Amino acid sequence: MKTITEYRPMVFTELAAEAHEHARRRRQRRVELVAIATYGVLGLGLSFDTGFAPWQWQFWLMFAPLFFAGELAWRELTC
Secondary structure, three states: OHHHHHHHHHHHHHHHHHHHHHHHHHHHHHHHHHHHHHHHHHHHHHHHHHHOOOOOOHHHHHHHHHHHHHHHHHHHHOO
């Protein structure tokens, strides 16, 4: 049977791994929030500049290439 001193490294390793994973998820959520805000501001700017509302197909005809270019650039930066 193991004593508490033999289990201590296992426990602290597990706690450190959980803390690291939590910090990684927090950073990921923050980055995703910035991306959503950027797309929102870009879409609103495009909508105000062109006069097309987001529910009109002409808006998506202009916004879709910007969205896909941003997603492709993001994947290149993160990989």
